[in-house]
Amino acid sequence: MKVLITGFDPFGTEVINPSFEAVKHLPKKIANAEIIKLELPTVFQKSSEILKKEIQIHHPEIVICVGQAGGRASISLERVAINLAEARIPDNEGNQPVDKKIEIAGETAYFTNLPIKAMMKNIQQHSLPAEISYTAGTFVCNDIFYRLMYLINNDYPKIKGGFIHVPFSHEQVNGRENLPSMSLDDITRSLFYAIESAVTVKVDILENVGVTH
């Protein structure tokens, strides 16, 4: 089995992005699955074009995109991607969409089809903080999550895909008042346990009750 996992490059006023810092420290194998790592630019649409090419090359069974959510205190497993691009700051190529549909023909939203509750529990059982989130925002993180789910729903129905938001790393918050953070090591370990569940869980808690994927 192959797992494609991506992180972003730094954006805004930050000098690192904990998402790819953590991704690049993951091992090459988790629960017998091959881990393929990819750094994406924090750029609307372009990031998903790069992602799509990698999917075509590697044929992964699982695709997980990871991004930074400054201000959150826990690993956030995202439930839903919405068909909306709206940016408070420019992305890394200067794009700043306002009230734009991501895909004209796409649905209003897609739910992830990863077993995110099992993933959350596996992270928590290893004494790390995790929660389910119901908004991935409207910046590049939601953009790639939406485009990934659109791709899965239209062209790759067998791929399981989703998005994980991670807090600032400890290095990013010193000197700023009371901002939550995690160590890069803990973020990396959390991603490890998330992937471990995604690879091994056959029937998610979600699927038991017949919900949305």
Add this chain to the structure above:
Amino acid sequence: MKVLITGFDPFGTEVINPSFEAVKHLPKKIANAEIIKLELPTVFQKSSEILKKEIQIHHPEIVICVGQAGGRASISLERVAINLAEARIPDNEGNQPVDKKIEIAGETAYFTNLPIKAMMKNIQQHSLPAEISYTAGTFVCNDIFYRLMYLINNDYPKIKGGFIHVPFSHEQVNGRENLPSMSLDDITRSLFYAIESAVTVKVDILENVGVTH
């Protein structure tokens, strides 16, 4: 023109619900529109059945549901309702759904079709705090918002509908550490300006760029 506006009764450990406290202090007319007020029980599904009957009786052009979002600091104009019911605490009749679709045949999500950016600006221009939110949670607030938009999309395409979350009122936070709150008077005034915009704005900023409603 008629505007139907609803608030909820208290739930959880709270003894008041600022949403209906504010709704009931609104005037009978705003910008020449008649204001019809309704208190709903904080109960999954049942609240929307009561709402549906009132819509059938009054034929409002605009329907706005209001709910409490403890911990938020601003009036939140919700953008999107999702097809998911998941409760951390029981509602006022003991229901506590987990991972349940709200409507089996419904879309994954609906966007509001109210001019929420114009409404936000009108609130802000009167020196009150407002913002757009991209999650109404997964409790009764999202449930009624989703069912309202489902109804509009399927049976009442001419109705404009949406949901507004309000912070705790000042009375609710004394003795709890650093929880944001607003005065009931300010919450009421914010709802007034939101309705004023909803009634008078013909083309929202959103509609200019061809987005979702």
Add this chain to the structure above:
Amino acid sequence: MKVLITGFDPFGTEVINPSFEAVKHLPKKIANAEIIKLELPTVFQKSSEILKKEIQIHHPEIVICVGQAGGRASISLERVAINLAEARIPDNEGNQPVDKKIEIAGETAYFTNLPIKAMMKNIQQHSLPAEISYTAGTFVCNDIFYRLMYLINNDYPKIKGGFIHVPFSHEQVNGRENLPSMSLDDITRSLFYAIESAVTVKVDILENVGVTH
């Protein structure tokens, strides 16, 4: 009876300071006491020199200084001023002290001698949010509070003095994520009720148990 109440001018990146905005809207009389209002510059030491001159001119029985505490959600009645000046940003004349004693011969700290619990209760009973705070920080707010209490302890033992921190006003927070705020009207009313108690309360709850002033 005379009450001298002060607010500061704007500092940092803010264009208003809600402390003096509120002070200037107070009435001229509260509970039969004459209210003398004063705007102070946000400048270490200099602000207290101006304050001292006004005390010499007016001979007030009560002196209350008011300042902005961005990020707090409630009216904060400060309990203690500490002998330390330490600034993250320059004051309005460019001073940025680090680890400096305010008064070489002063005590490590002084408690307020205002009846702050009665003041807090009076604010709360009028449905406004208030709390006791145990740090006024180390910027100009703590500086003037410390110098006021030093003056009272050394030269004016009959004056009752203290400090009140107020949240951002609603105007200051729009466009910033989930920052708490109050309306200027509510801040003004809170100061009114604080003064009303300070003027009329003879024996504070604090004094009953023989505490520190």
Add this chain to the structure above:
Amino acid sequence: MKVLITGFDPFGTEVINPSFEAVKHLPKKIANAEIIKLELPTVFQKSSEILKKEIQIHHPEIVICVGQAGGRASISLERVAINLAEARIPDNEGNQPVDKKIEIAGETAYFTNLPIKAMMKNIQQHSLPAEISYTAGTFVCNDIFYRLMYLINNDYPKIKGGFIHVPFSHEQVNGRENLPSMSLDDITRSLFYAIESAVTVKVDILENVGVTH
């Protein structure tokens, strides 16, 4: 050299206290200093009596008390202890003082005499989050910190003493919304680097500018 370091037992609704959990995982030696560990009950006054006996037995050069500050995001090195006991909840023996002086003959406050800025920098340089705090609250944490500094100022002028607040551990926050936390391993490492500095730093940044200790 000997360092006496203490943590508390769990209190309120918590089942662990990360302060002693971290303390007990420290090594026996740090920078050639012997580390003596002690668990204290979360009880006003009694905790300091136990501490005093250990000081008399071991004659440590440095005493650091550690406590839990739920809701804070960083390791907090406390600057000041105040002569006030005021409890929102009972301690572990049911005491709930209101507005009580800790020591009738004590000063209003004492500053720590540990090199807390050097300690903060050492923690930060190892990619862990740390800050200076100006309030240790008014519960048992401030009580033991105040009594320790009172003891030092009156009887043991050669001892360096202080207090460190630590965030919730990851285990404590799952299921609670957006509460900051650190791993016990990171808390333990932070205490290690704090002690390392306390042991080796001869002249603190603070002492350079002639401040308070």
